[in-house]
Amino acid sequence: MLAGALTILAKDLRLRLRDRSVVMFALVVPLGLSLLLAGILPETEDLTLTAGVVDEDGSPAAASFAEEVLPELQRQGLVDLVDLDGREAAREAMASGDLDAAWILPAGFGQAVTAGQGASLEVLVNPDRGLRAQVARAIADRYGAELDRISLAVTTAATAAGGLDEAGAQALAAEVAASEPALRLVDEPAQDRQLDLPSHVSAGMAAFFVFFTVQFGVLGLLEERQAGTLRRLLAAPLPVASIHVGKALSALVLGLVSMTVLALAAPVALGARWGPPGAVAALIVGIVLAALGLMALVGSFARTAEQAGNHQAIVAVVLGMVSGAFFPLPLDEGLLRVISWVSPHAWFLRGLQDASGAEAWTAALPSAAALVGFAVLTAVLASLRIRRSVGT
């Protein structure tokens, strides 16, 4: 049986190499996309805002933002402060790309705070800097919340005292503000992510595209049926199983080769670090097997190679997207959390993370085992379906 399977394997590999699309999917596209994505997604250090403040109010409350809050953020490395000469200057600096955001303390700001009314500061952002613009908004929101707390204290005090003069109110506001540590902003999700961005992106790309690479092996059976060559294979003196084994082997070889080449190329091309070789090897075997099982299962529902290819592509794209293969997603909440427990991509990345944070490469083994389990389950279901469709 093995002889027949190996003959089919050798023929398939020869055909696949002649057909450049496999090389594209297996190597060129994932590497290219990794380079592109790693270039587009800024690293956390790069989230540093170039921003300034425009004080149109001049009250002590407004000054406290510019003189106490912002210097603290600058010290934390979140903001690179620039001097701004009014609203218009801020707009111009943004238009010329020199500025990411500006906070504006409008006239009447201090008044609103001391009167115990909700005071708000405006934020101008450069729409081209999506992530940094969000950071600027977050800072404004937090400061807004802080102001509400102070306003509440002032109002409460005023009610209790049956009236408060302006000087008294200002003194109280300053006291409340000082009783808490200055505004603190931390980039929380970034802290428990152990894979750096190039590693995550390149590993995610590799896992994403290996589903397409493996697909070529799985589609082989349907292609041979459509081309009529399957009739020749069935008429030859070899067990039906060796045809399936041959196809599975070619998918396996293509997947393993593609993943291995990417694992070796990613450090060179992107400076990525996937982790200890033992962990990477175990996870590669796991993800390739899982891809093989899933693609075979999806393919077993189709009647033509084209139909199968479409279904497989949809499954591979959706799974890849929702499980963070393109960019890190917060996989610890809601639906994403559920997906992260069933998605091979997520297990692959989780395994790399576990191993990169741990001393021993064996930290990746639970994830690798989950991948193999996924592979076995899908492969059994697929072979039950395929068995029914051959020889009838």
Place this chain on the structure above:
Amino acid sequence: MLSAHGLRKCFGDLVAVDDVSLTVARGETYGLLGPNGAGKTTTISMLCGLVTPDAGEVALEGERIHPRATAPKRRLGYVPQEIALYPDLTARENLRFFGRLQGLGRDRLRARIQQVLEVTGLTDRADDRVSQFSGGMQRRLNIGVGLLHEPELLILDEPTVGVDPQSRNAILASVDALAAEGLAVLYTTHYMEEAERLCDRIAIMESGRIVAEGSRRDLVGTIDEQGRIRLEVAGAADEVATAVAEVGGVQSAVVDQGAVVCLVDRAAVRLPAILMAVGDAGAQVTGVEVREPDLEDVFLHLTGRALRD
């Protein structure tokens, strides 16, 4: 050497093959003649063990053939109706792959590839990709692959479909030569002339059933006394056929390629009455041909339909 009994295959409600039994003797050339959709390919699929029959069984030299049987398939060379080759492989690579699947050892494989390339006239093009071959060359290689392992029984499914007359002649000649060497051949076609020229025995198949079987002489003998009259008419051929069928001594009258073809008991006696009937039907006769019946007529007589499409 090959025997099939009571083969039946359905696709949903459609009975594609219904109670087909046949035997092919050693060295015999057996023809399966039938129009499109008669069930020839489906029958062959069961004979080669590609699909499991719903009923009946197939044996080659006493060994049962079914999808999971491997040993008896070695004796069998199968040439599918469609070109079943890998277009991105060269002729030699295709032959090597299918030869390995047949379990040929290295030296024998190399020698056989050389021989098959010669027989099919493709030696010069052996290292070109099949996608660059003409239709006729692909057909020849398609047959060559079936011959590679020197089978005892060669099963050809309409090997001349879509081939120019010259290549067709070459294919027929090579099948003839193989049969002369003692190879048993099962030859499927919907061309009467091919069956007449090649086959020792012929089965006529229609709508999944074998409606007649025997040598050409036997088959034509079943309509022995009869003659065949072909009338070219100017006018509604359908109406003429209906009118002519009413004439005494006319067994059947059908329209074939615009002409009316009738089988009659004695052509010379019946011709005047038939010509009268054509005139009465309001048509004019533009040509008359009277001749000995052939397999075409046998089919026409048995099924009321023309063999050609």
